[in-house]
Amino acid sequence: METTTVENRFTLIVQGPDGGPGEFADAVAKGLSGERKSIPCRYLYDHRGSLLFEDICALDEYYPTRAEREILETRADEIASLLPENAEIVELGSGNARKTTLLIESFLRKNGRLSYNPIDISRKMIEGSSISLLKRYPDLEIQAIAGDYGDGLELMRTSGEGVKLILWLGSSVGNLDREEAAEFLSDVRGHMGANDRLLIGIDLRKSKKVLEKAYDDRTGITAKFNMNLLRRMNDELGASFDIRKFAHRATYHEEEGRVDMELVSVEAHTVRIESIDLDVAFREGETIHTESCYKYSPEEIDALFAASGLENVRRWLDSQHRFSLSLAAPLP
Numbered sequence: 001m002e003t004t005t006v007e008n009r010f011t012l013i014v015q016g017p018d019g020g021p022g023e024f025a026d027a028v029a030k031g032l033s034g035e036r037k038s039i040p041c042r043y044l045y046d047h048r049g050s051l052l053f054e055d056i057c058a059l060d061e062y063y064p065t066r067a068e069r070e071i072l073e074t075r076a077d078e079i080a081s082l083l084p085e086n087a088e089i090v091e092l093g094s095g096n097a098r099k100t101t102l103l104i105e106s107f108l109r110k111n112g113r114l115s116y117n118p119i120d121i122s123r124k125m126i127e128g129s130s131i132s133l134l135k136r137y138p139d140l141e142i143q144a145i146a147g148d149y150g151d152g153l154e155l156m157r158t159s160g161e162g163v164k165l166i167l168w169l170g171s172s173v174g175n176l177d178r179e180e181a182a183e184f185l186s187d188v189r190g191h192m193g194a195n196d197r198l199l200i201g202i203d204l205r206k207s208k209k210v211l212e213k214a215y216d217d218r219t220g221i222t223a224k225f226n227m228n229l230l231r232r233m234n235d236e237l238g239a240s241f242d243i244r245k246f247a248h249r250a251t252y253h254e255e256e257g258r259v260d261m262e263l264v265s266v267e268a269h270t271v272r273i274e275s276i277d278l279d280v281a282f283r284e285g286e287t288i289h290t291e292s293c294y295k296y297s298p299e300e301i302d303a304l305f306a307a308s309g310l311e312n313v314r315r316w317l318d319s320q321h322r323f324s325l326s327l328a329a330p331l332p
């Protein structure tokens, strides 16, 4: 009997750490000096933030993860059947890859073997999830990249011969504004061959009530996730944020189809950030914008694809029509 070790089925490429602490410092200096304070949302996702985000995914109020998993549970075999036998999977922002397991199993059942190429910014996360997948599935091979999406896509173009199924799950596209989303997907499109496909999960527009609860749960996990940014500035930049002086707020702007997450200063006060030699004055009620989460109608998804050189091959919704999973092909 032949046994394969995990090691000879695993390759990890680590892209140079982009920016490091200096980059965070620059972003904070820029984001907190202007008239309207904001910090780019990717800084929410340090290791502690990523773990809190995993907790968010298990919340009653946070339906997107369950809705997307429901679609994958019922459609993974069908998705596998729409791709040729030599197809490999490339995943953008794989995280703990829990939902991906459903697809991996369908592809393995159908094709006997599978090459899986996850890309994630967190080396710790990608190593951990890769090792556990390889232990579970002896016919799986993993070439992982710890880096950003751009690094990953570039490497995908030069490596691998099979048809690619690119996964972008979890409505991560919602963090980009609508124009940036079309730019990024055009970029993805540019890296796709004629037979490659994109499987993208996108959260749908829905009632303000449901959305605001999803981003402000009663147990306060999302608040903790948002506040973690203040802790991160304290730990990494020598800032002196008193987290009791800020409150978490999530507001759905119906017309724009966007949830905004903010930190609201509950009183007028000044915060010193030592490493960037900055004193930041807050008025009572003043906000720091920390994340935008765009929601789409089915028509807006079609428009997004059209603007990106993609066409919809098939679209699936969960039973409550809260979330969309689309298989898209490059337009010639």
Ligand code: AVJ
Pocket (backbone or CB within 6 Å): 056, 064, 170, 171, 172, 174, 175, 214, 215, 222, 225, 291, 292, 293
């Ligand atoms: C990671 C962008 C998909 O918008 O639902 C969840 C982020 N922030 N709760 C989302 C998030 C607070 C999440 N995405």
